Structure formats: C-alpha cells, structure tokens
Amino acid sequence: MSSELRTRLEESLIPPLVALLVALVIGDLLILLFGQSPSTVYRMLLEGALGNPYGFAQVIYKTTTLTFAGLAVAFALRAGLFNIGGESQIAAGAFGAAVAGLMLPAGTPWILAIPLCLFAAATFGGAVGWVPGVLRTKFGAHEVIVTIMLNFIVLALLNWIVTSHLHVAETVHTPDIRAGTVAPLSSFFSAFHGSAANLTILFALAAAAWMWWYLFRTRRGYELRAVGLQPDAAEYGGINVGGVWIRAMTISGMIAGLGGTNFVLGYKHYYEEGFVGGAGFLGIAIALVGRNHPVGVVIAAFFFAVLSQGGLAIHAFVPKQMVEVLQGAVILAVAVSVPAVRAALIRSRRVPAS
Amino acid sequence: MVAIDKRFGSVQANRRASLEVPRGEIHALVGENGAGKSTLMRILGGLMKPDAGTVEVNGRNVTGWSTQDAIRAGIGVVHQHFMLVPPLTVAENVVLGKEPHRGPAFDRARALREVADLEQRTGLVVGGERRVADLSVGEAQRVEILKTLYRGAEILVLDEPTAVLSPPEVRDLWNVLRTVRDQGGTIILITHRLDEVMDLSEAITVMRAGETVARLKTGETTAAGIAHAMVGRAVALTEAVGFLPEEQTTAELEAAGKAAPAPSAGHASATLSVRDLVVVGARGTNAVDGVSFEIAPGEILGVAGVEGNGQTELVEAIAGLRNVRGGSITLAGTDLTHASVDRRRAAGLAHVPEDRHRRGLILDYTVADNLILGSQQRFSGRGSLDENRIRSYADALTREFDIRPPDPALAARLFSGGNQQKVVIAREMGGDFSVLLASQPTRGVDVGAIEFIHRRLREARDAGKSILLVSAELNEVLALADRVAVMYRGRIVAILPARHADPEVIGEYMIGAREPTAA
Numbered sequence: 102m103s104s105e106l107r108t109r110l111e112e113s114l115i116p117p118l119v120a121l122l123v124a125l126v127i128g129d130l131l132i133l134l135f136g137q138s139p140s141t142v143y144r145m146l147l148e149g150a151l152g153n154p155y156g157f158a159q160v161i162y163k164t165t166t167l168t169f170a171g172l173a174v175a176f177a178l179r180a181g182l183f184n185i186g187g188e189s190q191i192a193a194g195a196f197g198a199a200v201a202g203l204m205l206p207a208g209t210p211w212i213l214a215i216p217l218c219l220f221a222a223a224t225f226g227g228a229v230g231w232v233p234g235v236l237r238t239k240f241g242a243h244e245v246i247v248t249i250m251l252n253f254i255v256l257a258l259l260n261w262i263v264t265s266h267l268h269v270a271e272t273v274h275t276p277d278i279r280a281g282t283v284a285p286l287s288s289f290f291s292a293f294h295g296s297a298a299n300l301t302i303l304f305a306l307a308a309a310a311w312m313w314w315y316l317f318r319t320r321r322g323y324e325l326r327a328v329g330l331q332p333d334a335a336e337y338g339g340i341n342v343g344g345v346w347i348r349a350m351t352i353s354g355m356i357a358g359l360g361g362t363n364f365v366l367g368y369k370h371y372y373e374e375g376f377v378g379g380a381g382f383l384g385i386a387i388a389l390v391g392r393n394h395p396v397g398v399v400i401a402a403f404f405f406a407v408l409s410q411g412g413l414a415i416h417a418f419v420p421k422q423m424v425e426v427l428q429g430a431v432i433l434a435v436a437v438s439v440p441a442v443r444a445a446l447i448r449s450r451r452v453p454a455s
Numbered sequence: 456m457v458a459i460d461k462r463f464g465s466v467q468a469n470r471r472a473s474l475e476v477p478r479g480e481i482h483a484l485v486g487e488n489g490a491g492k493s494t495l496m497r498i499l500g501g502l503m504k505p506d507a508g509t510v511e512v513n514g515r516n517v518t519g520w521s522t523q524d525a526i527r528a529g530i531g532v533v534h535q536h537f538m539l540v541p542p543l544t545v546a547e548n549v550v551l552g553k554e555p556h557r558g559p560a561f562d563r564a565r566a567l568r569e570v571a572d573l574e575q576r577t578g579l580v581v582g583g584e585r586r587v588a589d590l591s592v593g594e595a596q597r598v599e600i601l602k603t604l605y606r607g608a609e610i611l612v613l614d615e616p617t618a619v620l621s622p623p624e625v626r627d628l629w630n631v632l633r634t635v636r637d638q639g640g641t642i643i644l645i646t647h648r649l650d651e652v653m654d655l656s657e658a659i660t661v662m663r664a665g666e667t668v669a670r671l672k673t674g675e676t677t678a679a680g681i682a683h684a685m686v687g688r689a690v691a692l693t694e695a696v697g698f699l700p701e702e703q704t705t706a707e708l709e710a711a712g713k714a715a716p717a718p719s720a721g722h723a724s725a726t727l728s729v730r731d732l733v734v735v736g737a738r739g740t741n742a743v744d745g746v747s748f749e750i751a752p753g754e755i756l757g758v759a760g761v762e763g764n765g766q767t768e769l770v771e772a773i774a775g776l777r778n779v780r781g782g783s784i785t786l787a788g789t790d791l792t793h794a795s796v797d798r799r800r801a802a803g804l805a806h807v808p809e810d811r812h813r814r815g816l817i818l819d820y821t822v823a824d825n826l827i828l829g830s831q832q833r834f835s836g837r838g839s840l841d842e843n844r845i846r847s848y849a850d851a852l853t854r855e856f857d858i859r860p861p862d863p864a865l866a867a868r869l870f871s872g873g874n875q876q877k878v879v880i881a882r883e884m885g886g887d888f889s890v891l892l893a894s895q896p897t898r899g900v901d902v903g904a905i906e907f908i909h910r911r912l913r914e915a916r917d918a919g920k921s922i923l924l925v926s927a928e929l930n931e932v933l934a935l936a937d938r939v940a941v942m943y944r945g946r947i948v949a950i951l952p953a954r955h956a957d958p959e960v961i962g963e964y965m966i967g968a969r970e971p972t973a974a
Contacts, residue, residue: 152694181708206498211618314839318839318840318842319835319838319839319840320832320834320835320838320839320840321838322836323824323831323840324831326820327820327828328816329821330817330818330820331813331814331816331817331818332601332813333813334814334815334816334817334828335817336776336796336814337774337776337796337806337808337814337815337828337829338796338828338829339795339796339800424498
C-alpha cells in the first residue's frame with residue numbers, strides 16, 4: 102500500500118514540478134531580454150507576494166476566488182465537460198448574494214444571514230451552470246459554445262439590471278448589503294489591515310474538501326468520474342449519462358457562484374459591474390495545473406495568486422504584462438510536459454504481464 | 456516483406472512474417488482474427504515500423520518508411536472504415552490531397568474531368584458530382600478505391616472489403632479488381648471468407664499467430680486446404696487451438712472435485728425470450744431484422760456469423776444499450792423491451808461486452824472499482840461508497856478468477872488483455888445472474904485465459920444459467936454451444952443443434968449461400 106501511495110504521489114507531484122521548472126526557465130529568458138537579473142526579479146516577486154503581511158493577505162484573498170473558479174472547472178472536467186462559463190457563474194453568484202443581502206433586514210444575525218446569502222449565490226451560479234447541462238443532454242448542444250455564449254448573455258443581463266435598477270447614483274455598483282457580511286481577516290490579525298482577505302477562504306477550503314469527498318467517496322462521484330473517463334462504459338454500467346451531465350454542470354456552476362461571495366460578502370459588500378476580471382477564465386488554467394484534483398486546485402490557485410500579487414511588485418523593473426506571459430508559460434508548460442512526463446513515469450513501471 | 460517482427464507489449468503480432476506478391480497479381484492474405492494480417496499491412500503502408508525484417512517494393516529497400524513515402528511509391532490502402540468527407544462530392548473526395556488548381560483556385564472542372572476519365576478507364580462509375588453522403592456503402596467503397604488510384608496507386612491493399620457489401624455489390628467489386636489487375640495493378644486482399652479467396656485470388660499467404668505459415672497457389676488448393684493451414688491441423692474444428700473439447704474439461708472438473716459453484720439463490724434460472732426483434736443500425740437500416748429465439752436455463756445458445764451481420768446490435772439491444780424498434784425481450788416472463796440497463800441487471804441479466812476497452816472497463820479505474828461497475832448502488836450506504844466491502848469483494852473475486860497480478864488497487868489499464876477480460880468476466884459472472892450475454896468473450900486473450908473463460912461458461916451453464924454466446928470464431932461457438940444460431944444480414948437463418956452441426960453447412964449459412972431454414 103505504501104508503495105502504491107508513493108507511486109501516486111510521484112505521479113501527481115513530479116509532472117507539475119517539471120512544468121514549473123520549464124516555465125521558470127522561460128521566465129528567466131524573458132527577464133534577461135528586458136536586461137534585468139532573473140534572481141532579483143523573482144526575489145522581488147516573492148517578497149511582494151509573501152514577504153509582508155499585506156501582500157500575503159492579498160494573496161489569500163485572490164486564492165479564495167481562484168480556488169472556487171478552479172474547483173468549478175475541475176468538477177465539470179471530471180465529468181468530461183468543459184465549463185468555460187466560470188466568469189458569468191461567479192458574477193451570477195455574487196449578484197445572488199448581493200440581492201439576498203439587500204433583501205434581508207439589517208441586523209439579521211450572521212448565523213442566518215450568511216447561509217442564506219451563500220445559498221442564493223449557489224442557486225444563481227447553479228442556474229447558469231444548469232442551462233448548458235440541460236442543453237447538452239437534451240439537444241446535444243456543446244457545452245463549450247453554450248457556456249461562452251452564456252457569459253455574454255448573463256454578464257450583459259446583470260449589468261443592465263444593476264445599472265438600470267439597483268445602482269447607487271454615479272457608480273456601477275449596488276448599494277451595500279444590509280446583512281450577511283463575512284468578517285475580514287484583519288479583525289483577527291491586525292497586521293492584515295487594509296487587505297481584502299476575509300473568512301471566505303474557509304468556505305473555499307471547505308468546498309475543496311467537500312469536492313474531494315464527493316468525487317472519491319460517494320456513489321455519485323464514482324458515477325460522475327466514470328462518465329468523464331468513459332461514457333460508453335458508464336452507460337453499460339447502468340449510469341444515466343445525461344443526468345450526470347446536468348448534475349455536474351449545475352454543481353460546477355454552484356461552486357463558481359460561491360466564488361462570487363468573496364467579493365460581495367467578504368470585501369466590498371456590494372455587487373459591482375465587471376468585478377470578476379477574468380478569474381473565471383483563470384480557473385481553467387488552475388484546474389489544468391491542479392490536474393482536476395481539489396488539493397491540486399488549491400495549490401495551483403495559491404500559486405497563481407502569488408504570481409498575480411507579486412506581479413504588482415516587479416513592474417518597476419519589467420512590464421507588468423511579464424507576469425501574464427509567465428502565467429501563460431506555466432499553462433503551456435503544464436499542458437505540454439505533464440502528459441509527457443506522466444506517460445514516461447507510467448512506462449517506466451508498467452506491470453509485467455503474467 | 457521478409458522476416459518481419461513486431462511486438463506490442465507482451466503480444467507478438469508478427470513473427471518472422473514474410474509476404475511476396477509479384478506485379479499484376481491478386482493475392483489473398485488470410486488468417487484468423489489476431490493472426491497479424493492488419494499489422495503486416497500497416498507496416499507495408501508506413502503506419503508502423505517493424506522491429507526487425509525488411510520491406511522491399513519494386514526491388515527498393517523501404518523498411519520503416521512513412522505513410523507519405525508509401526503513397527508516393529504507389530501503395531494505396533482501402534480501409535475497412537471509410538475515410539471520406541460526406542458533405543463533399545465524389546470528385547472532391549477523390550482529388551482530396553492532390554487537388555488540381557488554377558492559380559490559388561480549386562479547378563473544379565478539371566477535377567470532374569479527371570475523375571470521369573478515371574471512372575471510364577477502370578469501370579468504377581459512381582458520378583463525380585454526387586455527394587458522398589448520398590451514396591450507398593458499396594458506392595462509397597468505390598470512391599475509396601478511386602481515391603487511391605487517383606493518387607497513382609499500383610499496389611492496392613483492401614482490408615475486409617466485402618464485410619459491408621451485399622452479394623451483387625461483391626460481384627461488382629470483383630469485376631473492378633480484375634480490371635485493375637489487368638491494367639497492371641497489384642492487389643492484396645485481406646479477408647476471412649474462403650469462398651472469396653477461391654473466387655478471386657491467384658495466390659494465397661496464410662497467417663497464424665503472427666507467422667506466415669503457408670504460401671499457396673489458388674489453383675492447386677481447396678478451401679479445406681486453406682482452412683487446414685489457418686488452423687494448423689487437419690482435425691475437426693472443435694479441437695482447434697485453444698478450444699478444449701468438452702469431454703476433457705468435464706473430466707478435469709470431476710478430477711478437481713466439486714468445482715462448479717452452487718447456483719445463487721436470487722436468480723437461479725430463467726428463460727430469455729426474444730420475439731421478432733427489430734433494431735436500427737448505424738446506417739439507418741434494420742441491423743437486426745426480426746430475430747426470435749429462446750434460451751432455456753442450462754443452455755448455451757451460440758450465435759455464429761460473419762462480423763457485421765447484426766450480432767453487435769442484437770446483444771446491445773438485449774442489454775439495453777440500443778433502442779428497439781419492434782418486437783419484445785422478456786426474461787423469466789418480465790418484459791424488458793424498453794427497460795433501463797439498471798432494471799435489466801436487477802432482473803438477473805449479466806453482459807460481457809464485445810469491446811472491453813470501450814464499454815467493459817474504465818481503464819483508469821482500479822480493478823476494484825471496475826468490479827463494482829453496474830452494482831455501485833449495492834456497494835454504497837447512504838450515498839457514500841463502502842470501501843471495506845468493495846475491497847474484500849474485489850480481493851475475493853481476484854482470487855476466484857485468478858486475476859494477475861492479484862492487486863485490485865492497480866488501474867485496469869496496467870493489466871494484460873487476458874487479465875482485463877478476466878476482470879470483466881469476474882464482475883459479470885461473480886455476481887448474481889440468471890442470463891448471461893457473452894459477446895466475443897475471448898477476443899484478443901491468450902490461450903490460458905481462453906481455457907479459463909470457457910470453463911467458467913460451461914460451469915455457469917451446468918449451474919442452470921442461460922447463456923447467449925456471440926463469437927466471430929466459429930470454433931468457439933461449436934466448442935461451447937448447445938445450439939447454434941447463424942446470423943446473416945440481421946436475421947437468424949438457421950438454428951442447429953451444435954453436436955451434429957457441420958462447420959461446412961454453418962459456413963454456407965454464414966455467407967448466405969444456403970436458404971434460411973429458420974425464421
């Protein structure tokens with residue numbers, strides 16, 4: 102058993118590390134191209150992200166949204182579906198949380214208000230995820246197309262509702278919610294003062310733990326992974342493939358929707374047009390780098406949050422876009438080298454036929 | 456091609472295989488499933504490189520060349536599965552990859568003219584302006600041949616070209632191939648059907664277990680002579696390689712004591728009854744066209760037939776994986792015609808699917824997880840899987856069915872073909888069932904596993920189970936079945952008791968050379 106565990110650890114850790122190494126080498130070359138020293142720039146990047154309490158707290162905040170975004174994509178991918186709709190599902194969830202927070206009377210106890218707001222976020226995000234699931238199952242419409250199109254539709258719809266009915270004058274955001282706010286981390290650690298980090302990070306970690314349990318310990322998770330790996334074999338095993346698709350897309354949307362609460366409940370306390378800022382799309386990269394495993398997703402989300410926060414610290418030396426190039430390099434390196442390294446590992450210890 | 460070796464993992468697909476075909480000859484390459492014919496042709500076509508041996512074309516050593524090299528040198532392969540673009544016209548498909556052009560523009564008029572010329576010359580008339588999507592299977596195949604000839608093919612390889620054709624279409628194809636030969640073309644024909652070999656070819660190379668075991672002149676041999684070379688001995692077909700005669704096995708069993716497991720209480724025995732079943736196939740035609748039969752407890756009904764005559768659709772319809780257009784399926788009196796896969800399993804139906812890599816196994820799941828596929832409900836309490844029960848169940852089945860290596864925590868992908876098939880067999884036969892659908896149960900597995908699987912099938916039969924056995928290997932059907940049903944073009948054309956069945960007669964039914972005797 103312990104050798105099996107070692108095998109699995111090797112298979113899940115070595116390929117991403119190789120990919121990271123490749124990406125760092127590409128980053129080195131780029132930094133040299135700008136006439137800077139790679140070691141200096143990397144050190145500044147890490148110091149900016151992890152070397153001071155504020156930066157670290159911002160990393161936690163970014164990790165929270167990115168974890169939800171990555172988990173959502175990974176969950177759908179486990180069922181063999183590509184959810185490109187994270188962006189609009191996060192926005193819908195945030196909007197749902199804001200509406201719930203606005204409708205609750207001021208002074209509603211948090212023990213009631215927060216679950217209601219989370220429920221609203223999951224419902225709104227889940228509804229946006231449910232649509233492509235149903236269209237795929239009933240009409241064979243490809244979920245990639247549908248989720249991309251839904252991004253336009255849902256974001257435009259939300260913007261219209263907010264700017265025409267719910268906004269505070271002269272702004273593109275709603276009024277502050279009256280109940281359901283999640284405490285900032287700075288109220289526990291004063292060093293984090295001024296950062297956006299809040300307790301939603303705990304919900305993100307709980308969502309990752311739940312997803313692990315669901316995928317690997319429940320019958321529904323067994324069926325979902327079976328559909329993702331081999332739909333024909335799943336059908337043969339009596340699994341309702343279409344039903345699994347709908348369920349997977351809905352839950353994926355719910356997870357993404359919960360990601361919207363980090364901003365609304367934990368940070369600004371209102372819904373604002375355009376706040377998602379590409380986190381939903383970055384979720385695709387995070388799922389890829391995290392190899393669709395909840396633990397991998399959390400680690401990858403943290404990694405991308407460090408890159409993003411550290412990027413702010415280095416743009417005196419190299420263009421800030423360098424960080425985006427580096428992110429791209431990581432994604433490409435993972436896409437190319439992970440399957441190759443993994444195949445090599447498996448080849449090196451194939452079970453001899455007996 | 457001289458002394459070609461090719462291994463895939465533990466399987467030796469070609470072992471010192473040699474093939475020599477002179478210009479202007481129609482040469483048949485025959486052998487049982489898995490004898491290595493396709494591998495040899497893939498090496499010739501440049502799709503694979505041999506581990507050892509040399510390939511020469513027109514005296515030039517071309518060992519290990521690429522597909523582009525092969526095409527340029529005039530080798531054209533017509534695959535069993537067509538590689539055409541359905542929305543395009545015949546002419547557009549034929550010239551694809553070598554389109555005539557005027558400047559940057561596609562020269563449609565010239566394409567049509569050249570294709571019409573080619574049709575005239577070869578007698579392969581289809582009509583350049585028709586859309587490929589509207590063609591019949593026979594016509595689509597002509598387009599494939601035209602395509603290879605347009606690219607200048609002089610050596611034509613046809614892989615099972617008649618598997619999808621009706622008898623008149625086959626006759627047309629023969630005429631076309633003879634014309635091509637008369638114009639100096641060389642043709643290599645891969646087939647199972649010995650009547651076709653006798654009909655068309657001038658010389659024959661026989662393959663068995665990866666080796667080329669015989670090279671015969673068609674005029675100097677008979678169908679029986681070829682069959683002898685294919686199987687390896689001049690004995691009755693039931694004693695062919697790997698298929699133990701029944702008496703011997705029973706004796707072994709008695710020697711081993713009470714080996715047969717007691718029938719389980721839940722679904723001890725039941726009759727499977729199929730009435731006037733009609734199932735639509737991939738091409739919109741009736742792949743199963745009014746099939747009726749009954750299997751009694753303690754009986755194996757074998758289905759013989761050339762592949763593609765509706766066997767796959769028949770089994771999948773009974774298993775609940777394909778919609779039924781007409782007729783009925785009942786198990787122990789319960790109507791299951793439109794029931795879900797789950798309900799059929801609950802009613803006692805087990806199914807060993809023909810394709811273990813696509814349907815039978817989830818290759819990235821562990822063996823343990825594969826062993827509960829279909830009964831995952833039974834192994835989960837209140838939604839979460841009962842890991843301990845799954846593990847002990849998997850350990851027990853691994854032991855009972857001798858799955859090697861005996862570690863159910865390993866991914867199914869890592870196991871050899873024979874052991875993968877044992878996993879499927881263990882899952883379907885280790886549980887509670889009354890009726891078993893066994894489709895190609897020994898395809899691509901080694902001799903040891905074949906013996907094991909056959910023994911389990913007989914034991915199940917002796918324990919009162921009803922078994923539908925579908926196999927492309929007539930030997931296997933004859934060795935195991937109590938009665939043999941022969942399928943041809945979606946119908947059962949004969950049902951005969953296996954003990955007195957004459958392989959010759961069955962073979963004639965299989966190719967439609969005998970009038971149906973059963974509905």
